[in-house]
Amino acid sequence: MIELIHVQKSFDGGASYAVADTCLTIPRGELLALIGESGSGKTTTLKMINRLEEPTSGQVLVAGRDVLEQNLQELRRNIGYVFQGAGLFPHHNVARNVAAVPELLGWSKELIEARSREVCDLVGLPFDDYARRIPAELSGGQQQRVGVARALAARPDVLLMDEPFGALDPITRAGLQEEFRRIQQELDLTVVLVTHDMTEAMLMADRIAVMQGGELLQVGTASELLNHPTHDYVTQLMEMPRRRAERLERLMRAAE
Amino acid sequence: MSPVLREQLLLLPEYLQGHLALTFAALGAGIAMSVPLGIVASRSPRIRHPLLATVSLIQTVPGLAILALVVAMLGGQIGFLPAFIALTLYSMLPIMRNTVSGLEGVPAEVVEAARGIGLAPRQRLWKVELPLALPVIVAGIRTAAVWTVGMATLSTLVGASSFGNYIFIGIQTRNLTAVTVGSLAAAALAILLDTLIGSLQWIAERRAIGVGLRELRRAIVLAVTLSLAFAMALVFTLKPAPKPDFIVGGKPFTEQYILASLLAERLTAEGFLVEQNIGMGSDVIFNAIGSGTVDLYVEYSGTIWGSFMRREGNPGRAEITEITQTFVRERGLNPVGLAGFQNRYALAMRRERAEELGVVSVQDLAPLASMLSAGGDLEFFGRSEWKRLQSLYDLDFAQELTFDAALMYTAVEAGQVDVISAYSTDGRVAAYDLVLLEDPRQALLSYDAMLLASSAAAQDPRFTAALAPVLGAISDEAMREANKMVDVEGRSVSEATAYLQAIINKPR
Ligand SMILES: Nc1ncnc2c1ncn2[C@@H]1O[C@H](COP(=O)(O)OP(=O)(O)O)[C@@H](O)[C@H]1O
Ligand SMILES: [Mg+2]
Numbered sequence: 001m002i003e004l005i006h007v008q009k010s011f012d013g014g015a016s017y018a019v020a021d022t023c024l025t026i027p028r029g030e031l032l033a034l035i036g037e038s039g040s041g042k043t044t045t046l047k048m049i050n051r052l053e054e055p056t057s058g059q060v061l062v063a064g065r066d067v068l069e070q071n072l073q074e075l076r077r078n079i080g081y082v083f084q085g086a087g088l089f090p091h092h093n094v095a096r097n098v099a100a101v102p103e104l105l106g107w108s109k110e111l112i113e114a115r116s117r118e119v120c121d122l123v124g125l126p127f128d129d130y131a132r133r134i135p136a137e138l139s140g141g142q143q144q145r146v147g148v149a150r151a152l153a154a155r156p157d158v159l160l161m162d163e164p165f166g167a168l169d170p171i172t173r174a175g176l177q178e179e180f181r182r183i184q185q186e187l188d189l190t191v192v193l194v195t196h197d198m199t200e201a202m203l204m205a206d207r208i209a210v211m212q213g214g215e216l217l218q219v220g221t222a223s224e225l226l227n228h229p230t231h232d233y234v235t236q237l238m239e240m241p242r243r244r245a246e247r248l249e250r251l252m253r254a255a256e
Numbered sequence: 257m258s259p260v261l262r263e264q265l266l267l268l269p270e271y272l273q274g275h276l277a278l279t280f281a282a283l284g285a286g287i288a289m290s291v292p293l294g295i296v297a298s299r300s301p302r303i304r305h306p307l308l309a310t311v312s313l314i315q316t317v318p319g320l321a322i323l324a325l326v327v328a329m330l331g332g333q334i335g336f337l338p339a340f341i342a343l344t345l346y347s348m349l350p351i352m353r354n355t356v357s358g359l360e361g362v363p364a365e366v367v368e369a370a371r372g373i374g375l376a377p378r379q380r381l382w383k384v385e386l387p388l389a390l391p392v393i394v395a396g397i398r399t400a401a402v403w404t405v406g407m408a409t410l411s412t413l414v415g416a417s418s419f420g421n422y423i424f425i426g427i428q429t430r431n432l433t434a435v436t437v438g439s440l441a442a443a444a445l446a447i448l449l450d451t452l453i454g455s456l457q458w459i460a461e462r463r464a465i466g467v468g469l470r471e472l473r474r475a476i477v478l479a480v481t482l483s484l485a486f487a488m489a490l491v492f493t494l495k496p497a498p499k500p501d502f503i504v505g506g507k508p509f510t511e512q513y514i515l516a517s518l519l520a521e522r523l524t525a526e527g528f529l530v531e532q533n534i535g536m537g538s539d540v541i542f543n544a545i546g547s548g549t550v551d552l553y554v555e556y557s558g559t560i561w562g563s564f565m566r567r568e569g570n571p572g573r574a575e576i577t578e579i580t581q582t583f584v585r586e587r588g589l590n591p592v593g594l595a596g597f598q599n600r601y602a603l604a605m606r607r608e609r610a611e612e613l614g615v616v617s618v619q620d621l622a623p624l625a626s627m628l629s630a631g632g633d634l635e636f637f638g639r640s641e642w643k644r645l646q647s648l649y650d651l652d653f654a655q656e657l658t659f660d661a662a663l664m665y666t667a668v669e670a671g672q673v674d675v676i677s678a679y680s681t682d683g684r685v686a687a688y689d690l691v692l693l694e695d696p697r698q699a700l701l702s703y704d705a706m707l708l709a710s711s712a713a714a715q716d717p718r719f720t721a722a723l724a725p726v727l728g729a730i731s732d733e734a735m736r737e738a739n740k741m742v743d744v745e746g747r748s749v750s751e752a753t754a755y756l757q758a759i760i761n762k763p764r
Contacts, residue, residue, distance in 0.1 A: 052372050076374035087369030091387050091464045101373050134466030150373070 002026040002049055002158065002190060007058035009044050014056070018044045020214045021058075028157075031184055031191040032219075033201035035237065036211035042194040043084060045211070046160050049192065050079045062158065077101055080151030084162035084194075086143040088135040094120070094146050095131035101154040119149040122183065124176065140167035145176070152183075159184075159191045165200065177204055199241045210234050263748050264422065264437045271438075273493035274417035275445060276486065278408045281340050283401055286347030291393065293348075294355025295381065304356060311349040319407045322346060323414050332543030334536060334550070339411030339418075346407055347400040354396025358389030391461040398453040405446040409438070412535040413508070415544065419445070424535045429510045429742045429749060430662065452482040498529060502713055505541045505550035506534035509661065510742050510749075511599060511681060511735065515554045517753045519707070519723065523552075526722035538563060542708075546588045551713040552723075556599055558641075558701035560584060568640045573598075573702035581706070590714035592707035593727035597681055597735040600703040601641060602692040603630075604678035606668060610691050617694035621675065622649045629655035631664045631673035642677075645699040681732055683740025705730070729760045 002025070009019040019041040026032045034042045047053040048060050051067050060067045067075055080101075088097050098116045107115070117127040123145040135143055144167050151159055165173045181204050184191055195201055201208045202222045209219040210233070218230045222238075229235040257265075290311075297304040314322070322345060326338040362385050370384045386393075409420030422438025425431065455475045462472055469476065502523055506516035513534055520530045533550060538559060544550040560580040561567050571579070581591045603618055615621050621628070630653040636642055637656050645651060653675070659667055665684045668676045678685050680692060680703075707726070713719050738752040 047372075050372060052368065073374045073376050076372060081369075081372045083365065083369050083372065085365060087365045087372070089366060089369070089384060089466075090363075091384075091466050093466050093468070104374055104379075132468065136465050 001028050001061075001063060002192070003059075003061040003064075004045070004048070005059040005061070007045075007048060007055045007060060009041075009048060009053060010056045017056075017214045019048070019055075022216045024209060024216060024219060026190060026192060028190050029185075029188040030206045031181070031189075031193060031204060033205035033208045034192055034194045034211060035196060035198060035201050035208060037196060039213075040211040041214040042196075042211055043162055046162055046192060046194055049158075049160055050076050050081060073104075077104055077154065078156055078158070080154070080156040080159040082144075082147045082151045082159070082161040082164040084166075086135075086140075086147035088143055088146055088150075090135050093132050093134050094125070094138075095127075097135070097146055098149045098153050100150060105154055107154075115153055115155075116149075119152045120146075122152070122179070123149045124172065124179075125149065141169060141172060144168060148176075148180070155187075157188075157190060159189050161191065162194045163196070164193070165195075180204070198237050199244075202241055210237060258433070260431070260433045260746075260748050261437070263750060264431075264434050267422070268437070268441065269493040271417055271419050271421050272441065272445075272489060274411075274421075275405070275408050275419050275442070276490050276493070278336065278339055278343060278411060278416060278418060279401070279404050279445070279449070280486075280490070282343030282347055282404050282408075283397070285340070285344040286351055286400055286404070287397060289344070290348045290351035290396075291355050294352040294393075295359065297352065298356045298359040308349075308353060308356070311345075311352055314345050315349045319346065319410050320413065323410060327414050327540055332540070332547060334415035334540055334544050335533075336416050338414050339408070339416035342414075343404050343407060343411070347404050350396040350399040350403070351393070352396075354392050354399075355389065358392030358396075359385055361392060362388045388464050391457055391464055394453060394457040394460050398450060398457060401449045401453055402446050405442060405449060409442055413537065414540060415505070415533050415536050415550075417533070421535060424508050425513060425749075427662070428508050429513055430746065431742075431748070448482060448485075452479060452486070455479045455482070500531035501528040502551040502719065503531045503533050503549070505536060505544060505553040506532070507538060507541060507553075508535045510683075510739050511679075512554065513749050514738050514742065514752045514756065515595070515705070517749050518756050519552055519554075519726070521753060521757065522722050522726060523719065526718055528719070528722070542587075542589070545708055545710050548710045548712055551710045552592075553708060554595065554705050555584075555708050556703035557706055558598075558600060558703035560706075561701060562639055562641060568644070570644065570698050570701055572698070573704070576702055577704050577706075584706075584708060588711060590709045590711060592709050592714065592720060592723055595705035595707065595726060595735075596728045596730045597705055597732045598703045599679050599681040599705060599735070601636065601677050601700050602680050602695070603645075603675050604668070604685060604690040604692050605675050606671075607689045607691050609671075609674060610693075615693065617696055618645065618649050618651070618699070619694075619696060621693065622651055625651050625653045628653055628674040629657060629672075631657045631659050631667050631676040633661045633664055633677055634658060636677040641700050645695075648697045648699045681735040681739055683736055683738075683743040686736065686740055687744035705735075725760050730756060734759050 004022050004024040007019060007022045008017055010017045022045065034045060036042050044053055048055050049062065051072060062075065095116055098119060099112045102112045102115060120127040120130060125142065125145055144164055148164055165176060168176060177200065193204065207219060207221055208225055210217045212233050218225060218234050225234055226238050229238060293307060297307045322342045323338065326342045327334060330338050366384060370380045375383060408418045409423055411418050412420030412424050419438045419442040422434045426434030426438060455478045459472050459475050459479065504516045504520045506512035516532050516534050520532050523530045541550060541553055542564065545553065557576050557580045560583060561576050565583055584591055605615060613624055637658060657673055664676050665688055667673050669688050678690060678692065685692065707723060734756060738756050741747040741752040741755060742749055
């Protein structure tokens with residue numbers, strides 16, 4: 001479980017807030033999508049959960065304990081993090097990138113190898129073909145998949161994902177989204193998924209949190225947001241996928 | 257092979273060893289200090305500025321001055337240590353600067369990912385930041401290595417042997433072979449070291465983008481081979497180095513090389529193990545005798561009088577000898593005796609020019625001086641003798657030009673200057689057909705060659721006995737002839753030494 005209690009973050013000593021007074025509870029096993037335009041504070045919110053940033057005020061609890069009171073490295077090793085733009089180690093091949101956290105946790109070689117094989121296959125990168133490839137040889141989409149595999153490798157309960165599917169082609173993305181949702185439910189993972197794509201949010205998330213200019217506008221299921229939007233911006237956001245779907249349907253019918 | 261070349265090549269192992277040991281020790285120490293300091297500097301901007309400014313400042317001081325300063329700070333100690341310290345200081349800037357910029361060049365998102373997955377600061381440094389910065393750091397080491405090889409040649413001047421011995425001795429004795437051997441050896445060493453570190457850099461660059469070791473096999477083989485070659489060169493040239501009984505020193509000019517070689521031969525013949533250490537400046541070697549790091553060298557009474565005692569006036573030859581001997585004794589040096597000749601300053605002119613102007617003595621020169629130009633060696637115009645010469649004879653030249661000694665002779669020969677501050681035993685005086693002008697008012701000092709020994713050496717009766725035949729045995733003419741053999745005729749120092757030995761051994 002993750003809990004944000006009146007969390008604020010300012011990078012300029014209080015002149016402005018990247019994240020302003022946010023309260024949010026994410027129960028165990030939930031996939032929460034954090035959506036908003038670029039600069040709205042999504043990444044900053046995510047980083048405060050594993051203490052890559054520390055809140056200016058307020059409290060962040062993971063598994064019921066304040067993150068500031070937990071051992072920093074242990075906290076981070078127990079939380080999978082998929083970085084915006086993958087953030088792979090350029091000097092390590094795919095196998096070593098994926099093995100990074102298990103290695104830190106002192107797993108045995110055999111265990112690491114078996115687990116790496118599992119997660120690579122899971123994200124659609126057959127281990128035998130990709131293990132020895134280096135990041136520079138991979139496409140942006142492939143790098144993102146390695147990033148997801150790395151985050152999953154140490155079997156974390158909590159997963160923080162920062163636009164993890166952004167660079168994938170549409171077909172792979174749809175496949176991976178479904179596959180990921182299946183795994184998440186199967187393993188009962190608690191996930192915060194940052195995205196700016198409402199379709200993705202609606203397809204994958206249990207609940208959606210909408211951010212704008214550092215403010216958390218509304219949190220709820222897709223239907224709650226559709227039926228009871230509290231802000232115009234939420235309405236606009238929610239209408240987008242529907243409008244696109246309607247347009248697509250018209251176009252396709254005309255083509256038939 | 258020519259005997260001159262063979263003579264030089266026989267010295268190669270010793271100089272190679274000295275050069276390699278200095279280079280690797282200094283580079284190793286430079287890396288050991290600069291990389292950690294670079295890491296600290298990259299972490300804290302507050303430390304970075306003063307730190308980089310300090311090492312940059314060191315870098316702007318000329319290499320020779322750094323050496324001199326280090327020797328002074330060590331209380332006059334000469335040899336490996338001061339050279340090593342100076343070279344280490346000199347190697348620091350490129351390594352530290354590249355460490356800082358290499359670490360700063362690691363992509364921020366990679367560092368953040370390393371933090372985010374739970375690498376502790378130290379693990380981040382070793383597993384992520386250093387491997388990614390390594391190509392840049394190695395490039396810095398490469399720069400430092402080439403500088404160090406070059407600057408190690410200067411360490412000859414503080415008594416550490418290196419390829420610089422070839423170069424400095426060669427320049428002073430006009431031995432082109434020695435200069436060439438030394439320069440080529442230093443260049444070859446620089447190129448090999450550059451290749452070695454270049455291949456390490458290439459490997460580091462590829463490792464930083466995750467290329468496997470297997471694909472870098474050839475570069476690794478090259479690097480290992482070169483490293484082994486260096487290691488073997490060091491080991492094989494490493495003499496079992498029995499500690500010499502005595503070290504004979506010398507200042508960097510031909511006469512001193514010949515005398516040092518002569519004295520070393522006499523001591524060797526007596527059964528002592530002797531090492532020569534030539535090329536140090538007057539101050540350095542004078543202090544080295546006092547502290548016992550050098551056991552014997554030849555100094556000139558006028559130099560002691562003017563440079564060390566800073567005395568003015570000229571009480572005459574006997575007085576100067578007397579007073580300077582007392583002075584050196586007080587400083588813990590031991591005068592063994594006089595060699596017989598003196599190598600004094602004398603104003604000299606081309607014979608033709610002197611006759612044309614009707615000049616025989618400095619007295620005759622005075623009325624003409626305002627139309628003439630004078631050339632001096634690096635010290636002459638700064639000495640009190642020159643002031644005295646000017647005031648006693650009312651000399652005022654149109655121009656006073658300072659030269660390296662060798663160039664000073666060429667300048668008078670070419671007519672660029674009319675009068676020079678020649679040395680009385682210099683072989684070039686005869687070779688260039690110069691006349692030494694008389695000095696009736698005794699403005700110029702006497703410069704008796706005086707053997708000075710360390711206390712340890714002076715107490716050994718076999719040592720003094722071995723040197724006894726030399727005392728009083730070398731005349732001005734003999735010394736001038738020996739100098740001329742080397743400076744003018746291009747013969748080797750050992751030939752000139754043999755010539756003097758013959759004179760000394762001739763029953764008198
Ligand atoms: N390290 C930082 N220093 C200063 N400002 C920052 C930093 N990180 C983020 N910001 C600012 O905080 C705001 C929110 O950024 P971010 O959380 O990255 O937004 P998003 O992920 O929604 O695009 C932006 O205005 C951004 O410029
Ligand atoms: Mg972001």
